[in-house]
Amino acid sequence: TRIAIFASGTGSNYEAIDRAIQAGDLDAEIVLLVCDSPGAKVVAKAKKNQLASFVFDPKTYPNKQAFEIDIVHKLKAYQVEWIVLAGYMRLIGPTLLNQYQRRIINIHPSLLPAFPGLDAVGQALDAGVKVSGVTIHYVDSGMDTGEIIAQEAVPVKPGMTKAELQTLIQKVEHKLYPSTIQQLILPESIRL
Ligand code: GRF
Numbered sequence: 001t002r003i004a005i006f007a008s009g010t011g012s013n014y015e016a017i018d019r020a021i022q023a024g025d026l027d028a029e030i031v032l033l034v035c036d037s038p039g040a041k042v043v044a045k046a047k048k049n050q051l052a053s054f055v056f057d058p059k060t061y062p063n064k065q066a067f068e069i070d071i072v073h074k075l076k077a078y079q080v081e082w083i084v085l086a087g088y089m090r091l092i093g094p095t096l097l098n099q100y101q102r103r104i105i106n107i108h109p110s111l112l113p114a115f116p117g118l119d120a121v122g123q124a125l126d127a128g129v130k131v132s133g134v135t136i137h138y139v140d141s142g143m144d145t146g147e148i149i150a151q152e153a154v155p156v157k158p159g160m161t162k163a164e165l166q167t168l169i170q171k172v173e174h175k176l177y178p179s180t181i182q183q184l185i186l187p188e189s190i191r192l
Contacts, residue, residue: 001027001028001029001081001082001185001188002028002029002031002078002079002080002081002082003017003028003029003030003031003080003081003082003083003084003181004030004031004032004033004034004075004078004080004082004083004084005017005030005032005033005034005042005084005086006033006034006035006083006084006085006086006088007033007034007035007040007042007085007086007087007088008035008036008037008040008042008087008088008089008090009037009040009041009042009087009089010040010041010042010087011040011041011042011045011046011086011087012170012173012174013086013087013107013173013174013177014030014033014042014045014046014086015045016173016174016175016177016178017030017084017086017177017178017181018030018049019178020178020179020182021178025178025179025182026178026181026182027182027185027186028082028181028182028185030051031051031052031078031079031080032051032052032053032054032074032075032078032080033046033051033052033053033054033055034053034054034055034071034074034075034088035053035054035055035056036055036056036057036058036067036088036089036090037055037057037089038055038056038057042087043055052078054070054071054074056070056071058090064093064095065093065094065095068092068093068095068096069095071096072095072096072099075099075100081103081188082100082103082104082105082181082184082185083096083100083103083104083105083139084105084177084181085104085105085106085107085139086107086177088106091141091142091143092104092139092141093141094141097139097140097141102138104138104139105136105137105138105139105149105180105181105184106136106137106138106139106144106146107134107135107136107173107176107177108120108134108135108136108137108144109121109132109134109166109169109170109173110123110124110132110133110134110135111131111132111133111134111135111151111153112135112137112144112145112148112151113144113145114127114129114132115127115132116143116144116145117143117144120132121162121165121166121169122162124156124165125156125160125162125165129156130155130156131153131154131155131156132153132154132156132165132169133151133152133153133154133169133172134151134152134154134169134172134173134176135148135150135151136148136149136150136151136176136177136180137149149180149184150176150180150183152172152176154168154169154172
């Protein structure tokens, strides 16, 4: 199964998915990185792994539709079947959603529907919750609103800093994302 990773930042989830593939735990192939931030660390990581990438600066396009048309062309050229958002800090528009219905997933560092949007870890700490976690969901036009696929809880200990909770959550993300992707693509990887 051919997947594209969409990321804007560090790319630790990209690396975790790549590791799972190398280890034989995930029957997929990352064929393309899409990144909306030319200076992002994930771009250098992809380059090091000789992964093809489409890196663009949204400011050089008139609107979202214009850059999403370019993205769709790239996705078609690389025969991408699934889109995996891993820290892609941008809402997906109809141009992409219509082409990849129920084929775009996202990971979010909270137990949705609690704490959608930016800084979910900080929001959870501020709210004083005793349990937060990780959610993987289908992507729709909203902000972290699509149908939930998988969740895992992470306990919030008293006095925990944001960095500590973030580290725990990322550890969970790096296992949950590859295993969930494997579950999703399983039906199509069993080709008789
Ligand atoms: C993750 O915490 C994910 O939940 C959120 O963005 C972060 C991306 O981290 N959507 P990384 O770039 O994969 O390290």
